[in-house]
Amino acid sequence: MDKIYRILVINPGSTSTKLSMFENETCLFTEDVFHDSSVLKKFPTINDQLDYRMEVVDKFLKDGNIDLTGVDAIVGRGGGCYSVEGGIYKIDDRLIQDTKAAKGGLYHSSMLGVQMADVLHKKYGGIMIMMNPPIVDELCDLARVTGVDGVYRRAVCHALNLKETARRHAISLGKKYEDCNFIVCHIDGGISITAHKKGKMIDGNDAGGGEGPFTPTRMGTMAVTDITRYFWDKTQAEMKSLCSQTGGLSSYFGTSNSDTIHKKVEEGDRKATRVWNAMIYQVIKYIGSMSTVLQGKVDGIVLTGGLLRFPEVEEKIRESCGWIAPVTSYPGEFEQEAMAFGALRVLRGEEEAKIYPGKPVWDGFKD
Known part of the structure; x- marks a missing residue:
């Protein structure tokens, strides 16, 4: 026993x-x-x-x-x-x-x-x-580079849930996570869309930094010219708030409560429907970009997170991305x-806990 x-x-x-x-x-x-x-x-x-x-x-x-x-x-x-x-x-x-x-x-x-x-x-x-x-x-090296010398992309995402969901999906396929290529998406108050290659998360949007699709609380990626124009007279606190709390759906509707906003969609509200579908549309675009990172060799598109309680989120992603790889949904989270x-x-001795190194896993290119 x-x-x-x-x-x-x-x-x-x-x-x-x-x-x-x-x-x-x-x-x-x-x-x-x-x-x-x-x-x-x-x-x-x-x-x-x-x-x-x-x-x-x-x-x-x-x-x-x-x-x-x-x-x-x-x-x-x-x-x-x-x-x-x-x-x-x-x-x-x-x-x-x-x-x-x-x-x-x-x-x-x-x-x-x-x-x-x-x-x-x-x-x-x-x-x-x-x-x-x-x-x-x-991250792979190419995923780190930006168009400004000395500024590099960070990896900040829902890693705990993303990796666990990927591991579970691999098991469902009779495989190991380390043998698979997946696009894994956490879709909730924050949205992370990541490319997993043979057990490593080699690319993805910087969800903590506000990159990627807009979300219930985050403004997401915008053109630099639009950002500088809009934020010209805003305080630093206002900028940070739009990146993490009052952007996205909250900016449009004064609330980030997805149930409240989706009820407007169900009632046929044109603005709510347009903005809600635009959020899903941006998720779809980022999934497409991750498929190119994996050179089209994708074993599955794996969805997780709280917004999957709304059926059309998965349905629209499946309609647009199902040709890339099979789409599988795991609503909620496994943190x-x-x-x-x-x-x-x-x-049980099946895995050894690592020692925290006390320095970044990556701290810049040496040449």
């Missing part, structure tokens, strides 16, 4: 922390522990939220009679440390400090994941790991499962 391993997964979001407890592959519970946004606003930085969030999490554990004594693994969502190759990493002091300092340039609530794991690890023990943080960098199953592979 297989040994039973207990694994706690911690995934901080902007106003909540998603907690999951697994026994081997079985999820015992998943809960979004909400944090009062009016309280969060009082903290100058995301790092300053740590103690408050832990108080709320501790109360949740106590109220639910959840005893973490003897837990085998604690997995913290990775944040903005220096860029790394994909995989599972031990959480150590250097990783924690670099994440707190946002060394990878990503300032996001996910940076609290390894910190919260560390707090609980000191109390309950177990191994402590992170897996496929948003700054996974496996909690990805982290838990990664920890399980380490506990």
